[in-house]
Amino acid sequence: MELPRIRRLDAHVVAQIAAGEVIESPAAIVKELIENAIDAAADSVEIRVSGDGFSEIEVRDNGHGIHPEDLPLAVESFTTSKIRDLADFASANTMGFRGEALGSIAAVSRLRIESLRRGMPHAMAISVEDESSTMEPVALPEGTRVIVRDLFYNAPVRKEYFNNRIKIRRQLAETLTSFAAVYPEISFRWTLNEEEPVYPVSYTH
Numbered sequence: 001m002e003l004p005r006i007r008r009l010d011a012h013v014v015a016q017i018a019a020g021e022v023i024e025s026p027a028a029i030v031k032e033l034i035e036n037a038i039d040a041a042a043d044s045v046e047i048r049v050s051g052d053g054f055s056e057i058e059v060r061d062n063g064h065g066i067h068p069e070d071l072p073l074a075v076e077s078f079t080t081s082k083i084r085d086l087a088d089f090a091s092a093n094t095m096g097f098r099g100e101a102l103g104s105i106a107a108v109s110r111l112r113i114e115s116l117r118r119g120m121p122h123a124m125a126i127s128v129e130d131e132s133s134t135m136e137p138v139a140l141p142e143g144t145r146v147i148v149r150d151l152f153y154n155a156p157v158r159k160e161y162f163n164n165r166i167k168i169r170r171q172l173a174e175t176l177t178s179f180a181a182v183y184p185e186i187s188f189r190w191t192l193n194e195e196e197p198v199y200p201v202s203y204t205h
Contacts, residue, residue, distance in 0.1 A: 026053025027172045033057070034175075036101075038186070040065070042062050047059050048194075061144055062142060065116045068124035071113060072126065072133065075102050075128050106128040109151045110129045110150050112128070115140070116144075123140035172192055
């Protein structure tokens, strides 16, 4: 039997493996997207979660939005508007780097980002599935809407690890309530599992 040789992994496989470092659970996606909204100076954030986050996660904010030319970069790995070099880490005052997690999310879901940048004439959207993406103009008020559908649809083995749905729902609820408690100046509205109201269907701060 011939022994296996060392080879380079396909870039998409690498992205899926790297996604595991960011996406520890559906709650981790919600956390990343809310942090992006806060960094975008939003004072209103709406979150909707269906199917414990595996069917769909939607986060809508009224922040400053993403420049349309930056949308393709936002879904790549290691792209950010927050730092330029290592020295910037010392002075970084943001919760995260806009676009840092979006590339990982796109690797294991069907991702759509719609955004109207402050001062731009209209909103643009980018949809990412597998290794392809498309862009189109959309109607949207100022801010950003991120929609994550079919989490781990292309990595079913990863999804099998999340078999404790009670734990997942608890993590989602704890993530959402912690943001509302820490940021009373921001209006948070969210709905969890409207079709399966194990936890209260909606929270309004």
